[in-house]
Amino acid sequence: MLLSGEYIAGFVDGEGCFSITIGKHHTTKNRLDPRLNFEIELRGDDREVLEMIAETLGCGRIYELNYDRYGWYPHVKLKISGIKDIAEKIIPFFRKYSLFAKKRFSFEIFCQAAKVFEDKQHLTKEGIEKLIYLKTQMNKYSSRSSIRQGAGKPRARREES
Amino acid sequence: MLLSGEYIAGFVDGEGCFSITIGKHHTTKNRLDPRLNFEIELRGDDREVLEMIAETLGCGRIYELNYDRYGWYPHVKLKISGIKDIAEKIIPFFRKYSLFAKKRFSFEIFCQAAKVFEDKQHLTKEGIEKLIYLKTQMNKYSSRSSIRQGAGKPRARREES
Numbered sequence: 001m002l003l004s005g006e007y008i009a010g011f012v013d014g015e016g017c018f019s020i021t022i023g024k025h026h027t028t029k030n031r032l033d034p035r036l037n038f039e040i041e042l043r044g045d046d047r048e049v050l051e052m053i054a055e056t057l058g059c060g061r062i063y064e065l066n067y068d069r070y071g072w073y074p075h076v077k078l079k080i081s082g083i084k085d086i087a088e089k090i091i092p093f094f095r096k097y098s099l100f101a102k103k104r105f106s107f108e109i110f111c112q113a114a115k116v117f118e119d120k121q122h123l124t125k126e127g128i129e130k131l132i133y134l135k136t137q138m139n140k141y142s143s144r145s146s147i148r149q150g151a152g153k154p155r156a157r158r159e160e161s
Numbered sequence: 162m163l164l165s166g167e168y169i170a171g172f173v174d175g176e177g178c179f180s181i182t183i184g185k186h187h188t189t190k191n192r193l194d195p196r197l198n199f200e201i202e203l204r205g206d207d208r209e210v211l212e213m214i215a216e217t218l219g220c221g222r223i224y225e226l227n228y229d230r231y232g233w234y235p236h237v238k239l240k241i242s243g244i245k246d247i248a249e250k251i252i253p254f255f256r257k258y259s260l261f262a263k264k265r266f267s268f269e270i271f272c273q274a275a276k277v278f279e280d281k282q283h284l285t286k287e288g289i290e291k292l293i294y295l296k297t298q299m300n301k302y303s304s305r306s307s308i309r310q311g312a313g314k315p316r317a318r319r320e321e322s
């Protein structure tokens with residue numbers, strides 16, 4: 001079932017995550033492996049809405065995550081990291097259906113990072129430096145910039161009933 | 162600024178919370194104080210979108226929450242608990258703009274609970290028993306039903322960048 005674009009924009013403003021990761025890589029020239037990710041992670045019993053979002057966006061894979069080691073329910077994650085899907089589907093989608101929460105700033109930086117990938121600059125030292133800079137800018141709007149880490153939202157709230 | 166109804170439905174499917182609370186009260190006949198709450202809680206720097214949601218819904222008060230004791234950023238909460246606003250604004254709103262995540266089940270139970278209040282049955286023993294039953298039904302869809310409490314979403318996810 002397809003959802004409205006505005007519904008997805010609202011959902012993503014609450015639960016979506018635009019990110020740049022710079023991992024290590026053994027074989028690339030710079031030994032760094034920059035990636036773009038757009039993700040939505042929910043509890044496993046909310047898989048259905050994630051499937052509808054993926055169908056509406058026209059891309060993305062859904063992964064099952066096992067958190068038994070923490071005593072948590074399983075989760076599901078919709079992940080889109082291919083530059084083609086990001087440039088041709090995700091970015092045009094959120095240009096059309098606006099974000100209104102502070103996540104819109106992360107999205108704008110994400111768009112700048114996507115340009116680096118589209119221009120193949122992510123394979124160069126200068127491109128990676130630009131991505132590292134954009135990542136630090138993006139972190140200003142993320143939970144990582146909390147007073148202490150992992151403090152995006154009080155866990156107590158999730159215990160309310 | 163007014164937001165689209167679909168946007169708000171998406172946002173609420175991610176971040177909203179419909180709840181029934183049964184507190185203690187010193188003066189009521191049953192010494193119990195049942196309440197309905199519709200809430201959205203966000204980090205304090207996302208107050209702007211909460212104000213737009215309140216403006217669009219046409220009701221609700223925004224509270225500032227201080228979590229210094231946990232080392233967390235301040236939060237803001239939009240809260241609607243008056244039965245008049247719930248019955249005349251919130252319920253018709255989400256009847257018109259559908260929820261699609263599992264939160265729609267909580268919303269349906271919330272509507273049944275609102276009927277108890279509208280009929281003034283929340284002042285009777287039978288009405289309170291019905292609300293307690295509905296609350297247990299609602300908890301099946303909430304994070305409280307996690308394998309262990311407070312495990313709605315892995316904190317690690319919020320540390321990603």
